[in-house]
Amino acid sequence: MPSFVDRPAQRYAGFRDTVTAEGLPEVAHRIGAIVGALAQRGVTPAGAPFFRYLSVGARLTVEAGVPTEGPVDLGEEYFTDVVPGGRYATSTHHGAPDGLHAATAALLEWGERQGVRWDRAETPDGERWGARLEVYRTDPREEPDAAKWETDLCFRLAG
Structure with missing residues (x-):
């Protein structure tokens, strides 16, 4: 059952791209690269990795992000930013990623x-x-059965 939660602002290291839905797996693979780059610098992730959808339309502008305690320089391909704090609607999807579209709806x-x-x-290119x-x-390295994965959907409310 969905609920409302207050989330604090969260700093993260990320990678951003604009893709079609078919390009999402390529962005998702960046999560492992970010975690590896953080590990090379002795930085432990400060939470679970995520996708941040910035725009949704025929093309999607998305970020693969990994929470960090502070800013970290991972090179030109990556950046640090902050997911804004505030009131969010949230629900948990149990199962493989192919069910996320229905869970989002x-x-x-x-x-x-x-x-x-x-x-x-609303913008001419879709929703911002x-x-x-x-x-x-769920870390797929620890739980390879996608039917057991858990994904939290967290959508910020207008302030």
Whole structure:
């Protein structure tokens, strides 16, 4: 069942790209690269990795991110930023990533029934989001069975 939570601001190291839905796996592979680059610098992730959807339309602008305690320089391909804190609607998807589209639709529909105003704006290219996250709580190296994976959907409400 979805719920509302207050999330603090979270610094992260990330990689950003604009892709079609078919390009999402390439961005997802950057999570491992970011974790590896952090490890080379002696930095331990400060939380579960995530996808941040900045714009959603025919093309998606997405970020693969790994929470950090502070800024870290990982080179030209990567950046550090902050996911804004605030009030979020959240739900947990149990299962493989191919179910995330339906889980996202369910959270958005639930929010509409609750009268939620999302932190998003309509643009000619689609929706622009302030903070729309998929937080990957399960490490596939530790749990290879995708049916057992847990992903938190966290969508920021308009302030």
